Amino acid sequence: MHRTNTDRPGSGGPVPATGGRSPGYRHDALVYDDVDTLTAVAAPWLLEGLAAGDAALVAAGPATTGPLREAVGHDPRVLVVERHALYRARTPTAITAFRRFADEHAAPGHRLRVVGETDYGTTAADWREWQAYEAVINTALRPWPLWGLCVFDAALPAPILASVRKTHPRLVTADGRSANPDFLDPATYLRSLPVPVEPLESTPPALADDDIGDYTGLRRRVRAWLDTVDGPDDVLEDFLLAVDEMTSNAVRHGTLPAGLRLWTAPGRVVATVRDSGSGLDDPFAGYGPAHGADLSHGGMGLWLARQLCDHVAIRRDADGVSVRLTTTWS
Known part of the structure; x- marks a missing residue:
């Protein structure tokens, strides 16, 4: 995953002046x-x-x-x-x-x-x-x-x-x-804070690629799979964008091999994106864009994912780093 120590929640907007202007929080x-x-x-x-x-x-x-x-x-x-x-x-x-x-x-x-x-x-x-x-x-x-x-x-x-x-x-x-x-x-x-268990992760995935080699082809496969899911189009489109951002981060900025697994259940889709590195060690990651208000520098992937999905869980273990994305609907 993209290694950043600047994806802090205090960034991502105009910071009021300290001193007399802003008493602070x-x-x-x-x-x-x-x-x-x-x-x-x-x-x-x-x-x-x-x-x-x-x-x-x-x-x-x-x-x-x-x-x-x-x-x-x-x-x-x-x-x-x-x-x-x-x-x-x-x-x-x-x-x-x-x-x-x-x-x-x-x-x-x-x-x-x-x-x-x-x-x-x-x-x-x-x-x-x-x-x-x-x-x-x-x-x-x-x-x-x-x-x-x-x-x-x-x-x-x-x-x-x-x-x-x-x-x-x-x-x-x-x-x-x-x-x-x-x-x-x-x-x-x-x-x-412990990450809650997701039972779907212990079941066979609906789509899996544990060593991504063809990123563009994988994205087409994910879109085709989501087209078969019975859910709101706008919600699934947001989920696709979040998966795309996290998969892109894993492939471009993480340590290979990187992988993606997807599951679905009535009213819910889950994706786990993993790479073999040791990044994303900042507990505040994704609560603001990585480079503050200037979005032209990128660093928005995890921040976007947190806004596009209901739940984003980051886990680190001996095998690497994973980001689990979950979206639900009624």
Whole structure:
């Protein structure tokens, strides 16, 4: 795979000036037992920010948004975004959206305060994607004038609540804001996250080439195979582009031999692209283009794949590096 140490999430967009222009990112967590507890903490925090010149945004579920809007007196300065527009999109898209909101709404020297309620989804792969996101944004949003108050229902599954404590530098309760002793360095945390097992990988693939010699011919075979899959054309086209990007990276920048395997099941396609090298050792790889805002330099393959597929899993072992791409539809 393409070896890069510059595919950092902090790249890929205009970086606000530091110093007076940008106060920089804060990332807090509030675990609440009921909505009354949440609003008692979050509403005064939003109003305090508005009084100080900060902007305000709520990206939460309806059970949270309604009471919170009421608690701030339906103040029109509080922007409200349906959370699935952010948290059920792919993770790089959510990062880009928050950067854009900050650029558009934070006045010079002030922040955009965000009450955010991440939707972790229902599968192990979903959980991992958004657990990783909560770690990544500590770096991805660092230069942006944002202050995130991430709110979590105490009834969420225990593994998610455990990840909350590892990914947020500060915790907020009714008694105030304090340093989180369980917070882990984001890179350390990302490397500790296990990759969920994909049962299809233990079955015979629908298409396989374990020593790619004819890259152009393989691409035609992949397209022909996808033409037989019963799925939405636009979704399958995105998947084809992601497979093409990862296969191209493996052949052109990785260590040969490189290979590709494909599987399908009702409502799902999976691809694993492998090379024999030892690259892709950066846990932030693919959360931004490798060379920042100047896309003319390339380095966008993994970043595109993360936006085109529902799940992207990178694994390294004694045999090399693999990237698993998964796309689903209903």
